[in-house]
Amino acid sequence: MKHEPIEGRTADGGRLQLGPSSFGSRLLLGTGKYPSDQVMQQALEASGTEIVTVALRRVDLSRRGHGSLLDFIDPRRYTLLPNTAGCTTADEAVRTARLAREAGLSSLIKLEVIGDAKTLFPDLEGLLQATRILVAEGFTVLPYTTDDLVTAKKLRDLGAAAIMPLGAPIGSGMGIQNLTHLRILLQEIRDVPIIVDAGVGTASDAAIAMELGCDGVLMNSGVAGAKEPVRMARAMRLAVEAGRLAFEAGRIPKRLYASASSPEDHRIE
Amino acid sequence: MTVVVNGDSRQIPDGCTVTGLLRLLELPDGRIVVERNRELIPRSLHSQTQLSEGDRIELVRFVGGG
Numbered sequence: 001m002k003h004e005p006i007e008g009r010t011a012d013g014g015r016l017q018l019g020p021s022s023f024g025s026r027l028l029l030g031t032g033k034y035p036s037d038q039v040m041q042q043a044l045e046a047s048g049t050e051i052v053t054v055a056l057r058r059v060d061l062s063r064r065g066h067g068s069l070l071d072f073i074d075p076r077r078y079t080l081l082p083n084t085a086g087c088t089t090a091d092e093a094v095r096t097a098r099l100a101r102e103a104g105l106s107s108l109i110k111l112e113v114i115g116d117a118k119t120l121f122p123d124l125e126g127l128l129q130a131t132r133i134l135v136a137e138g139f140t141v142l143p144y145t146t147d148d149l150v151t152a153k154k155l156r157d158l159g160a161a162a163i164m165p166l167g168a169p170i171g172s173g174m175g176i177q178n179l180t181h182l183r184i185l186l187q188e189i190r191d192v193p194i195i196v197d198a199g200v201g202t203a204s205d206a207a208i209a210m211e212l213g214c215d216g217v218l219m220n221s222g223v224a225g226a227k228e229p230v231r232m233a234r235a236m237r238l239a240v241e242a243g244r245l246a247f248e249a250g251r252i253p254k255r256l257y258a259s260a261s262s263p264e265d266h267r268i269e
Numbered sequence: 270m271t272v273v274v275n276g277d278s279r280q281i282p283d284g285c286t287v288t289g290l291l292r293l294l295e296l297p298d299g300r301i302v303v304e305r306n307r308e309l310i311p312r313s314l315h316s317q318t319q320l321s322e323g324d325r326i327e328l329v330r331f332v333g334g335g
Contacts, residue, residue, distance in 0.1 A: 030333070030334060030335030031333040032332075053334060054332065055331070055332050055333065055334025056302075057330070057332045058276075058328065059330050061275055061277070061328075064295060068297075069330075069331050069332055082331065083334055083335070098309050099304060099309060100331075102302045102311060103331055171335075219335075220334075220335025
């Protein structure tokens, strides 16, 4: 398969723009499922990320004196990206987004409306409804969606600040299973960033997404669940940077037969 | 009076405010977000918002997530 550079997508070494904010790192990292808060903290640092996702849950009133996640996330260093994980209707997601804005004092929201418990695939109808409402309320909406182009165009037209298609089911570590659909998205959606959200299992998966021309990669399980999360965080950082650089550099076309690297003439006889 | 906090009934003093409830529960104001009867109570209104009998209160905060 050929991976030609995608015309029209910016490959200028610029920053990742999400709504009013821009970021130097193109790796967005989750904060769930680490062996400890300390490991999470070190993984965030090793990843070079500037955007970390968090979830919103009830305070457990049966436990006392436990620390807060935010004790381990330096607000001067990281931008919090709250999610609406676990919400299954537009109403729930909108409610959660409003609470998250109050908690985090920022209007960024990773919008998830889950439509199926086994696959965690999004409910696209609910996603569109919630996007419409939250954009009107001034949120910077980053919707977790499928690789469906028609939905992506609708999300963009509603004012989503990025499109975040899955590469494979959340937490599956299956890698980028939808190269063709992602390439179509990258061709057809030029005016908002495309961030692969879900599916990355190891560094090459992240590199592939970035080489395609994606503007960023969001992951959690691939780092948090690794045997050594801090090392994997560093691997992901390098992969995202390498993939981006390769995209910007413009790869050679693939060809079936050899093309000698050394001069063909003036050979010693 | 009785209110429901995160799904469990609790006795609190009459006239208790949101700030008072957080203090009773030894929760740091500032990182907890409060909803009463599905309506967000902005932090700036915690100290002046009095709770009523039967209110359903949700106290939420950030946890790790992807």
